[in-house]
Amino acid sequence: MPRLDEFVDRLKFLQQQRRRWAGANQISCYRLFDEDVFPVIIDVYEKDMVCYVLEDPEQEQDLVQVVQALQAALGWTDDRIHIKRRHRQKEGSRYERLGQTDQLVTVREGGLKFLVNLDDYLDTGLFLDHRWTRSYVRGLSAGRRVLNLFAYTGSFTVYAAQGGAFETATVDLNANYGEWAKKNLALNALEGPNHRFYRRDVFEFLKSETRKQWDLIILDPPTFSQSKKMEGTLDVQRDYPELIQGCLKILSPDGILFFSNNYLKFKFDERLFPKIRCQEITSLTVPRDFHKGIHRCWLLTRETAPELTLPVLDKGV
Numbered sequence: 459m460p461r462l463d464e465f466v467d468r469l470k471f472l473q474q475q476r477r478r479w480a481g482a483n484q485i486s487c488y489r490l491f492d493e494d495v496f497p498v499i500i501d502v503y504e505k506d507m508v509c510y511v512l513e514d515p516e517q518e519q520d521l522v523q524v525v526q527a528l529q530a531a532l533g534w535t536d537d538r539i540h541i542k543r544r545h546r547q548k549e550g551s552r553y554e555r556l557g558q559t560d561q562l563v564t565v566r567e568g569g570l571k572f573l574v575n576l577d578d579y580l581d582t583g584l585f586l587d588h589r590w591t592r593s594y595v596r597g598l599s600a601g602r603r604v605l606n607l608f609a610y611t612g613s614f615t616v617y618a619a620q621g622g623a624f625e626t627a628t629v630d631l632n633a634n635y636g637e638w639a640k641k642n643l644a645l646n647a648l649e650g651p652n653h654r655f656y657r658r659d660v661f662e663f664l665k666s667e668t669r670k671q672w673d674l675i676i677l678d679p680p681t682f683s684q685s686k687k688m689e690g691t692l693d694v695q696r697d698y699p700e701l702i703q704g705c706l707k708i709l710s711p712d713g714i715l716f717f718s719n720n721y722l723k724f725k726f727d728e729r730l731f732p733k734i735r736c737q738e739i740t741s742l743t744v745p746r747d748f749h750k751g752i753h754r755c756w757l758l759t760r761e762t763a764p765e766l767t768l769p770v771l772d773k774g775v
Contacts, residue, residue, distance in 0.1 A: 462523050462530075465496060469531040476502070476747060482773045486566045487574075487586055489747040498524050501586060504565050506576055507532075508540045540576045555579060564645065568593055570616055571645045573638065583611045583638060587752040588678070590771045591716060591743045595676060596621035598714060598766075602673035605629070607660050607705070612639025614676045619648040623674075629656045629663050661697075664704030671710040677701060681721040694719045699730050702758070706734065712763045718743070718755035726756065735759045742768055 472490055480488050490507070491500040499510040509524060525541075528534045542556065555578055562573040567589060574582040595604070595614050599621035606614045609628040612635075618626050628639050636655050643649045656663060660679070679701060683692040698719070705715050728736035736758050743755040757766060 462527055465523065465527045466531040468493075468495075469527055473532055479746070479774070483771075484568055485589065487584065488745075489586060492748065492750050496524060500524075500528070501582075503563070503574055503576060503582065506538050506540060506563065507534055508542060508576055508582060510542050510544055510580075542580060544580065562641075568596070568617070570620060572613060572616070572642055573611070573645060584613055585610070587720075587744060587748050588613075588718070590745060591718065591755060592617040593771050594743070594768055595674065595716065598674055599623040603670070603710075605672040605675045605705075605708075607663070607675065607677050607701075608679045609639060609676075610635050610678075612636075612642050612655075614678075615639060615653065616642050616646055616648060618674070619643060619653055620646060623652075625652045625654075627654050627656060627672075629658050629660055631657060631659050633657050660701070661692075661704070664701070664708070667708050670708065671713070672708055673710045673713045675705045675709060675713070675715045677705055677715060677717045679719055681719060694721050695724055698724075698726075702731060706731065706758075709760075711760060713759070714763075714766065715758040716755065717758060718753050720753040722751045722754075724754060726754075731758070733761050735761050735763070735765070737766075739768060742770060746772060 469491065476488055476490055480486065486504045488502055489499070490502050491498065497511060501508045507528065509528075511524070525539060528539055557578040559577050561577065562575055564571050565574055565584065567584070572584050574584050576582055592614055596617040599618040601622060601624050603625045604615070604618040604623040606612065606618070606626065606628045609615060609630045612628050615626050615628045628636070630636055630639070636657050640649070640655060643653060679692060679694050679698070681694050698717070702715070702717060709715055726736070726738070728734070736756055738754065739757050740754045744752055757768070759766060
């Protein structure tokens with residue numbers, strides 16, 4: 459464990475570096491710290507900071523030092539530091555709601571606005587590690603029918619709509635996330651009859667969606683999910699072939715499928731998808747502010763479709 463003054467110096471250096479990089483990339487929310495020297499992950503959401511710590515009585519003193527370091531290095535006050543404790547999960551267990559403030563804060567990313575909740579849930583409503591993936595979706599959406607599966611709060615939908623999507627469908631089983639997604643779309647004045655929302659189990663949606671083809675599909679399932687509203691469970695390693703096959707059945711001939719997940723031990727077997735071009739693009743989608751592995755991402759197209767070459771979006775600095 460480093461001394462407090464060493465941690466303060468490290469945070470000062472990282473904050474100066476991140477602010478320069480964020481400004482060049484139109485970013486106001488970013489990961490500040492995820493190194494192993496302290497048992498904490500720190501994310502910045504404009505004027506607020508979220509600290510994720512492992513719930514461990516033996517590390518409470520470490521947490522005190524982290525808060526002291528944030529105040530000393532960056533001048534953050536207590537009311538702007540949001541502490542979230544993670545417990546060690548057993549397989550199949552779920553994180554419960556942490557609070558009941560229902561307070562939503564508006565943050566900006568890529569010229570768009572999003573609502574985040576910094577206290578009530580383990581996640582805030584905006585996955586910062588997928589900012590480049592969202593930008594790719596925006597750049598490919600013009601005139602396309604876009605399907606967003608496991609949509610969470612609809613950030614991919616917002617990017618697609620702003621990119622000129624002809625039509626979008628946002629699918630998530632959680633009613634709260636569906637309403638949140640609608641608010642995000644409205645916040646950017648992008649709502650309209652061509653943007654529809656479905657509270658559905660994704661497996662069931664894919665089985666029933668047989669009358670329409672989609673030009674761009676985002677498939678970003680959780681590693682594991684267990685809900686009273688769905689039959690059985692979702693395990694991404696076990697279930698990804700069925701999910702991808704379901705998407706390919708409704709993908710237009712020149713369509714594009716983005717598939718990602720955050721299971722770091724995930725194994726992808728492209729032999730399961732004959733005549734499909736499978737390109738891993740993780741090196742393009744994971745931002746430089748995430749030191750640790752956070753997700754993996756693939757771009758899937760038919761072999762008969764035009765090949766896609768995605769540009770590097772990170773401007774460096």
